[in-house]
Amino acid sequence: MTMHRTAQVNVDAMIEDLRALVETESPSRDVDALTASAKVVATVIESRLGGQALLVDSEAGPHVHWSGGGDPKVLILGHHDTVFPLGTLERRPFTVRDGHVTGPGVFDMLGGLVQAVHGLATLEDRSGVEILITADEEVGSHSSRSLIEERALACGAVLVFEGAADGGALKTGRKGCGTFRVSVTGRASHAGLEPAAGVNALIEAAHQVLDIAALGRPEIGTTVTPTVASAGTLDNVVPAGATVVVDVRVESADEKERIESAFAALAPHLEGARIAVEGSVGRPPMPESAAAELFGVAQRLLPGLEGKAVGGGSDGNFTAALGVPTLDGLGAVGGGAHADHEYLVIDAMPERAHLVAGLVTAIQHR
Template sequence: MQDVLQLLQAQQDSMVQDLRTLVEIESPSRNAEQIRKVGDVVEGWLNLLGARSERIASSNGDHRLFRLPSPNPQRILILSHADTVWEMGTLSRLSFRIDGDRAYGPGSYDMKGGIVQAVWALKALQTRGMFPCQIDFLLTSDEEIGSRTSSGLIEELAQGAQAVLVIEPSNPGTYTLKTSRKGVGDFYVTVQGKAAHAGGQPEKGVNAILELSRQVLHVTALGTPSKGTTINVGVIHGGTASNVVPAEAWMHVDLRVTTLSEAQRVEEAMKSLHAFDERARVTVTGGLNRPPFERTEGTAHLYELAREVANSLGFVLGEDASGGGSDGNFTASIAPTLDGLGACGDGAHAEHEHVIVSEMPRRAALLAGLILALNPAPEETADPAASPE
């Protein structure tokens, strides 16, 4: 693998230039035109490697599927996304810049650096001849807003895959791979009460904010931190004026779970919420958005392979979990899935977002090496003690 690493290190400046190209195409999740521009650039890069491109229409920008052929029928799925959390115009104050070993810019770490690294990993594999297996490279347009139009496609492509490799960024500081993630859910709880004059006839009103306050305490108590189940009431709203008994109030609830059984427990409890004041009406919408990414034997095997590749490249690779979700949450129960194979750096969704430049070739080599380890050449698996024919 050292030859692959050296090849990629020699192209570090080109990798940084490609990163600049993507970062300087601002691509908010709900801006279809900008997301298509990112897809067009990546399509140009991968078409040079012989990829067949497919566009899957979406309301907020096409999903792009790039298929790289191989005589080997085994198939690997690489997951990536073109959208970012940053709004148009962010570059005017947070421009792409290099400071020492860091490349700063909105979307650089999450996850345009990972896209660049994956493309260069595939370029490195191509220099060895044919690809070691069939590779599906999926670039979606809505990961940052819940993958609502892409989750079905992701699950479909994961069926029958030898492995799913997710190029979300590595955990900051530790540069570890992610072998589990919490599942994510969100709920809206709305209370309908009855308006009345707060001074003249308060007894004729039904205070929706008071009812909602009771629901906040009840819902929060559903969390079980010892099992990794956390519930956060992050937004509340209600009322119109201080002298009016509020007729409506609502809250937005965030759920994080480590197991599907916990997700089911909380979902059932949320859907069965009822009013403490029988004159009020409580309505619940939402649910689990991403199932938990639970560590399986298949994922553990992928991590061990990646660790061995890292050792051959001269560094130690750790393993970690994440409280946030990714598109790997949709595939972990379908096919062996390994996450965090993207950029090293810090600042996802924050103004100090950056990529560690010197790690880009090494992480690209890690991805290339993992694909080779999953599909070794015949001479690499032959028994050296066997007699020749």
């Protein structure tokens, strides 16, 4: 099996479509911005593939769904929300220079969307292909998860266009990930006149941070990282409240259960303090077995292609947990996700577009 190259892609056209997407800023949770972004995504899909791209309303903003008709066989999965606030584009405009494209969202993951669409455009037969571009992946996919799972089960194979791993490798495994919020309630008092009359929520939170950090087992891939904390109101008041936010990554379902049970069992150290915990490991682990079949096809299409298991999560975690064959990291080759130096490598765009065409063709005929 070799890469399908009878129809070529136009790199200039890919860059212009990418410009249109990047220059319509799409921060998560900004429904107005995401509505404008979804319309641009739909326009790009329709202009390159024909048919109609439907906007699926949700409380997070519109998701975009397109079908090539026929019996569903493969789901092209991505998202159009980004982590960058409105105004980032003014500070960091879309730029093409020295073989790279830079700008907010070019790598995570607008470049991947463009490559997928242009790759599909090289195929005469797009039957059985669906595209789903969601509006809330960066904030947990709460409004899109049921739709993602529904279409993944209907199609039976999922190609995820998140950015590639280091060196252009595909992502063949992902950790499960989640966020916990630990709220501490104490009792306020005057810090100078009667500090002992209070229950210091900040001190209790410090105890909790140490307990929480001790839950990590990095030797088996479990990381538990307190990331954000807040406490208190004024410098002369014993704080009555505090919160700690924690990022969790796990490689197995057993560790997911252990961590969730441990957070549920957190207990206060100070008399009179109260603890409340919200959150879970919302994205289950994506085992490498879920990618094995499709990764084998990709390697036959593109000899020398590597695969890597990574710590970050994606919507592919959901589809893999259903037992649906899922291959991730098919998007842009580049780096700097969520950072100011985010970039995409232009020379890799045609090869990645042809890779999706080859994978889709193989899935259509398996």
